[in-house]
Amino acid sequence: MATAAQLTANRNNAQHSTGPRSDQGKARSARNNFRHGFRSQSVLLPGDDPAEYEELLAELTSHFDAQGLTEERYVREMADAEWRLRRVRAHQEVLLTARIAELAAQTPDADPIHLQAAAFQYLHQNSGFGVFLTYEAKFERQYERAYQGWLITREKLSRHSARQFHAQLDAVVRRPLPADEPKLPPVSLPQPAAKPLESDPAATPRNAPCPCGSGEKYKRCCGRHAPAVLSPGNLAA
Numbered sequence: 001m002a003t004a005a006q007l008t009a010n011r012n013n014a015q016h017s018t019g020p021r022s023d024q025g026k027a028r029s030a031r032n033n034f035r036h037g038f039r040s041q042s043v044l045l046p047g048d049d050p051a052e053y054e055e056l057l058a059e060l061t062s063h064f065d066a067q068g069l070t071e072e073r074y075v076r077e078m079a080d081a082e083w084r085l086r087r088v089r090a091h092q093e094v095l096l097t098a099r100i101a102e103l104a105a106q107t108p109d110a111d112p113i114h115l116q117a118a119a120f121q122y123l124h125q126n127s128g129f130g131v132f133l134t135y136e137a138k139f140e141r142q143y144e145r146a147y148q149g150w151l152i153t154r155e156k157l158s159r160h161s162a163r164q165f166h167a168q169l170d171a172v173v174r175r176p177l178p179a180d181e182p183k184l185p186p187v188s189l190p191q192p193a194a195k196p197l198e199s200d201p202a203a204t205p206r207n208a209p210c211p212c213g214s215g216e217k218y219k220r221c222c223g224r225h226a227p228a229v230l231s232p233g234n235l236a237a
Contacts (some may be wrong), residue, residue, distance in 0.1 A: 043080045045087075053083055070153050077146035085139040092132045095123055 044050055057079040066075045099119035104110065110118075123129035204211055206219035214221050 043083055048087075053079070056083060064150060066150075067157070068153075071150055074146045074150035074153065078143050078150070081139045081143035081146060085136065085143065088132050088135050088139065092129075092136075095127075095129065095132075096120065099123055 044053060057076065060075050060079050060082070061072070064071070064075050064078075066072045096116070096119050099122055100115050103115050103118055103122075107115075120129075204218045204223065206217070206223055208218050210216050210218045210221035210223065212222050
């Protein structure tokens with residue numbers, strides 16, 4: 001635990017460290033968290049073109065048809081990740097191109113593929129080139145997470161719209177008719193005449209003349225395949 005003398009000394013020392021006071025010093029201090037630009041809070045770094053970033057953001061917003069603050073947030077995260085991804089790849093290209101030019105000057109007859117491999121190996125072993133690959137993978141994951149967030153939000157919005165549509169449709173179907181709206185009269189369809197059953201006593205007897213006028217008995221003409229007609233006496237039995 002600090003003693004009273006130590007606390008007093010700390011307070012006195014703190015009075016001599018108040019941070020930058022000039023505008024240039026404050027601006028320089030505000031950029032301390034930029035480091036190499038990949039972990040900075042600001043998407044745009046000195047030298048970046050704001051109009052080019054806004055063009056990228058507008059293109060993604062139009063492509064994903066962002067609706068509402070949540071979808072716009074995910075689209076902006078995709079734009080930020082894409083912007084940083086392009087930057088880190090541009091840095092890789094600059095370093096590789098410079099190293100390839102150095103090696104080509106030393107060995108003019110070397111194969112271009114061998115020069116590229118040698119440059120990549122040299123930068124990976126003798127510099128922090130590996131961090132570029134790390135951040136490249138990081139920004140790709142950041143873009144994918146934002147895309148998945150947008151996709152889930154869009155699916156929820158679609159389901160909500162579908163439920164709302166069906167609710168409105170159900171309300172229209174169940175809506176009672178106004179009192180002054182004329183009602184249609186009920187439709188009565190004609191019923192087919194009942195056909196007498198062959199077992200009905202009123203049916204043509206098998207030994208009677210056929211109703212078709214052929215002169216034959218009913219059982220030998222139209223009723224050849226008709227079942228036997230039960231007489232009232234047989235029914236009573």
